[in-house]
Amino acid sequence: MTKTCYNNPREQKYPTVPCHFTQTGMSNVYKILLTNCKNMKFKLFFLLLSSIFLYSQTIIQGVVKNEENKNLSYCAIGIKDTNIGAISNEDGFYKITIPEELRDHTVIFKADGYLERSAKVAELNANPNIYLKLKSSNIHEVVLTAKKLKEKIIGEKSRPVLTFSKMFDKNVPTIEQGNIFDIYKKTKLKDFSFHIIPSSKFEQITLKLNIYDLKNSLPNQSILSENIIYKTSSTGWQTIDLSKYKLLFHNLDQIAVTLQLVDSKPLNDTDFVFGISAKKSLSKNLVFRYHSQSKWEKSDGTFLTNLTVGYDKKGIPITDNNSDEHHTESEIEEKLISFYKGREQGLKTIYGKNPDGKYITLDDAKIYYEEYGSGEPLILLEGNNGLISDFYNQIPFLSKQFRVIAMDTRAQGKSSDFAKDDYGYEKLADDLLQIVEVLKLEKVNIVGWSDGGITGLIFNSKNPGLVHKLVTIGANTHPDGVNEELLKSIKKRHHSTTDEKEKRRLNLMINYPNITLEDLNKIKNPVLVIAGDDDEIKLEHTEQLAKMIENSQLEIIEKSTHNVPFDQPEILNNLLVNFLENKKNGR
Known part of the structure; x- marks a missing residue:
């Protein structure tokens, strides 16, 4: 038989719940008190007391929305380091x-x-309605490699005899x-299970699951x-399917998983009771806080909870940050080697050095381009430090099937750059506009790889009437969408180079782009967002872009890095043609 022990409420560590009285409720209380007070002094005392209560608090009611004017459910609200929250x-x-x-x-x-x-x-x-801006990325989420993941359950798998x-x-x-x-170097969350005490009494409860990284051994x-x-009407073991949320973590040794009761329906004529089973242990793994701004x-x-995870067969709990950093750097080096192998193959072709190539002269640049085929115009935009031959x-x-126009971005390949100051991707988008005008193109398709995809997004946003369809490959909307280790390497190179x-070029990746939701809302034509499953652009960032x-529409290409055109050319080519020609089943 399982024995359940309840915590003594007086021993709870939660801060005392403040009592807030509405003005209407307090008025009724004072009316009763005044009716029963015959002594005028007492009446004056209670009148004074009522005025203190009525004006000693502020009640704010409003709505939380996003930039698209849609209401946001379950937004956490609070005053830092206090017990006040909602x-x-x-x-x-x-x-x-x-x-x-x-x-x-x-x-x-x-x-x-x-x-x-x-x-x-x-x-x-003055204005209780709040509007929140969408994040462009999430700092810890990345794509795992295409290796098959082992599966494991982390946490409590059964309910012991003695619980509280x-x-x-x-x-x-x-x-x-x-x-x-404790999780692994490369971890994918599949589901979360927890145990509701059998003596709980409710018709239905609605729970919000939260996941945090840690700082100083506390949720951060x-x-x-x-x-x-998650909604349930039952007690006992519960399981929340996490697979559809694509929770993929790299280089986190610990996470905190918490629950909030955000809504409930009590049983008729029954006091509401809801609790999560826990057990005693020497470790302090149980965390709690009063609201989003109070201290953990x-x-x-x-708690009797567990995570079902997939993890890399070489994944082990992180114990040596330095060795892990070297491992990450070696991974970046391997990807660079792979990239340059692909580039070497391209340099052996005619692309980028075709005798029929032409130049277009701009105010502060000279842009080289080559044309192939006929049909609808299709402009290919290379990445940072890229070449047409890529x-x-x-x-x-x-x-x-298309009139392909492949161009070298200013200061890359055969193109020249006469500008004296740093510039952002808007400058490259302006270059593209001038080229479209010189070539007298009414409407174009664009395929942009990496920085080329960023340029394509900005061009499309600024000139929506000129774009038929856009494809981005490994593009980001903000620098924080790039893998931290790669960005660190770029900054190091920027500091050391004298060129x-x-x-x-490096400054572009460090400080740009800064594409906003407002910019992206201007794009109404079809867009295909592509990335590799081991891309240097974070998966969450790519998903948010789409x-x-x-x-x-979004396509994550398996067994591919940021170098999709090199890694999976056949899959990519079929995706491109089928998207541009309105076909389905691009693979």
Whole structure:
């Protein structure tokens, strides 16, 4: 028989829940008190007391939305390092009560996948509606290699005889409780299981699952890009399927997984009871906090929860940060070697040195280009430090159906750059516009690889009427979409090189692009977003890019790095032609 022990509420470590009275409720209380008070002094005392209560707090009610004016459900709201917090409901509406002593403080709004927003209490009084901007990337999520992953369950797999329970309060949905898990160097989360105490009483509960990286052994930043919501009407073991969220982590040794009770339906005429089973242990893996801006705390024990994960067969818990850093650097070197092998093959072809190649002279640059085939115009844009010959696998295939125009970006290949200052991708997009005008092209298709994809996005945003279809391969909208180790290497090279043209090219990747949701909303034509499954652009970043473009589709190519045109030319070529010709089943 399983024995369940409940925590003594007086021993709970949670801060005391503040009591907030509405003005209407307090008025009724005072009316009763005044009716029963015959002494005028007591009446004056209670009148004074009522005025203190009525004006000692601020109640703010509003709605949280995104930039597309859609309501955001379950946004965490709170004042840092206090017990004051709230959470928006399923429809995005929120209500928070601010005590008098905190009226000068700042209220912080956090939602998975969105940038944090803060506002003074006075600002919220004037306009309680809050708009959050979509994040461009998530700092810890990357794509795993194409190796087959082993499967393992991390955590508690069964319920022991002696357990205790951590209870949830339906009136305080901001409380989070959960466990810390040790994971592997390369880990994919498949599902999360937890145990609800059998004596729980409810018709239905709605839970929000949160996942954090750790700092100083406590949860730090959320590493989710969207809400994970789970509803149940049963007790006992529960399992949340995480596979559809593509939670892939690289070089995290620990994560924290927590639960929040965000909504509930009690049974008729029955007190609401809901708790998660836990067991005593020497390790302090159990974490909790009062709301999104209060401090995390740890206590002895562990929840009866587990994670089913896939992991690389060489994946072991991280113990040596230095050796892991060297491992990451060697991976980057291997990818560079692979890239230059592909480039060498391209240099053996006629592409990039065709006698029929031509130049277009701009104000501060001279752009070299080559044309192949006939049909709809299709412009190929190379990557940073790229060459026309990098498309040696694509040009002969695509030129059978399109008028392929392959160009060297300014300061690359045979193109010259006379500009004296640094520039962003907008400059390259302006170059492209001048080329389109000189060639008298009414509408074009664009395929851009890496920086070429970024240029294509900006050109498309600024000139939506000139683009028929756009394909990006390994493009990002912000520098933080690039793998941290690669970005670190780029910065190191930028610091050491004395070649001014190289510095400009590297500066592009360090400080640009800065493409906004507003920019992407201007793109209405079909867009195909492509990346390799081991790309240097983070998977989450690529997925967000596809989500932010109205008429887009996403393709992640297996067994491929950032160098998709070299790694998987046949798959890529078929995808391109089928997309550009409106065919399905591109593979």
